[in-house]
Amino acid sequence: MNHMKCEHKISIFFVSLFVLFELFRSFFQAIYSVYYLDRGLTIGDVSSVKSFQIVALLIFALPAGYLSDRFGRLKVLSLSALTMAISFLLLANSYNYSSFAVAEFVYGMGFAFSSGTLLSYTNQYQQEHNVRIKPSIMGYTISLSSLFTFISGSVGAYLYKHSIEIPFILSFAGMFSYPIIIYILLKLLGFKDNRANVLDKSVNKDVKKNKFESISEIKKPEFFLYLLCSILFVGGSQFIYQYWSVFFIVQNGFNSNLAYACTTVSSILGGVIFARFLSKKSIFVSILIICLVLSLPLFLMNEKYSAVSLLFFTISQVGRGMIFSLFIRLGNDIAFLFVNKSFMFQIVSVLTQLFTISSLLIIPKLLNQTNMIAMFHYTAIVYVLLIPSLLLTYRKINPGYHLKEN
Secondary structure, eight states: OOHHHHHHHHHHHHHHHHHHHHHHHTTTTTTHHHHHHHTTOOHHHHHHHTHHHHHHHHHHHHHHHHHHHHHOHHHHHHHHHHHHHHHHHHHHTOOSHHHHHHHHHHHHHHHHHHTTHHHHHHHHHHHHTTOOOOHHHHHHHHHHHHHHHHHHHHHHHHHHTTOTTHHHHHHHHHHHHHHHHHHHHHHHHTOOOOOOGGGOTTTOTTSOOOTTHHHHHTTSHHHHHHHHHHHHHHHHHHHHHHHHHIIIIIITOOOHHHHHHHHHHHHHHHHHHHHHTGGGSOHHHHHHHHHHHHHHHHHHOOTTOHHHHHHHHHHHHHHHHHHHHHHHHHHHHHHTTOSSHHHHHHHHHHHHHHHHHHHHHHHHHHHOTTOHHHHHHHHHHHHHHHHHHHHHHHHHHOTTTTOOOO
16 A cells, blocks of 8 residues: 555544544533533532542553453444443433442443554554654644534533433434444545554564563553653643633633633644644654643733733643644654553553542642642643653654654
C-alpha cells in the first residue's frame, strides 16, 4: 500500500472513531447532575454516586488492557461501546440511588475498555506499515471532538426540556451503532483488527510468546516519564474541572451558556492552532509555547476582577486544546516503543486516577477550599512542571526531538 495513502486511511479511521465516540457519549453531559436531582437525589448523592464509575474504571482498566492486546483492540472497543450503551439505558430507567450506582458502575466499566484502545490500534497499524500520522491530525481531532461534544451536549440539554429520557436514548442509539460503524470503516478502508505482536506469531515469528512481557515492559524509563507527564497533566486539570464553574457561575454570577461557550470555543481554537502552526515547529518550541499559554493566564487571575479573570481563563483554555493535542501525539509516539500498547496505557490510566483521587482529597484542604484563586494558581504551577517533564520524555524517546512535521 502507498505510504501516503495508508497514512490518510489511518488518519480517517482514527479521527472518525475518536470524534464519534465523544459525540455519542456526550448527549447527557450537560444535564447529568440536573437529571439526578430531578430524579430525587441530593447534591451529596450526586457526588457519591459518581464514585461508582471511578471504582469500575480502576477494577476493569488492567483486564481491559490485557484483553485488548490478547484478543483484538477493535473487539474490546466494540465491547466498550455496547457496555456504555447498556449504562445509558439503565440511567434512563433509574429512579433511586441504588439503580444510579449500578448504571454508573456499568458506565465506568465500559469507559475502562475504551481507554487507549483506539490509539493502540492505530499505532500498531502505523508500525506495521512503516508510516506515522502527522501531528497536525491530533490538533484537528481535538478541535472536531470539542465541537461535536459541545453540539451534542447542547442538543441533549435542549431536548431534555421536552423529555428527560431523550438524551440517554440518543447516547444509547449512538453507542449501540458504534460497532457497526467500526465494521463499515474496516470494510471501506480495507483494515482488520489487530493485537499485540508478541502474542501473534504470524506477525513476528522472531518474538517468543511471553505472558509476562506486558509486565516487564513497564520497567522502561520511557514508561515512567510518560506516567509523570500524565499525572501532572490530568492531576492539574482536575482542579479546573472541579472549580472553574463554581468560581465563575456560582460565585461571580456569569451566564452559564456564555461561560461554557467561551471554554469550548477556546479548546477548538487551541486544537486548530496546534494543527496549523505548532505541529510544524520543533517539539521543544511547541512544548514551551503550549505550557506558557496554559499556565501564565492562570497565574494572572484575580478574585477582585472576575471579568478579567474570565478572559485569562479563556486564554488558558486555548492552551488546553493545544495540550490535549500534544498529549495524543505523545501517546502515539510513546506507543511505538511498546508491544502491549493497550496494557501500557491502562496502567498509566489507573496510576494517574489513583494519584488524582488522592490529590483531590488532600490539596483542597491544604489550600483552603473556599479560596478558588489558590486552586487556579496551584494548577498553573503543575502545568509549569510539565515543561521539563515533556522535554525529558521526548529527549528519551527521540534524541532528535527538534524534528518538525514532514
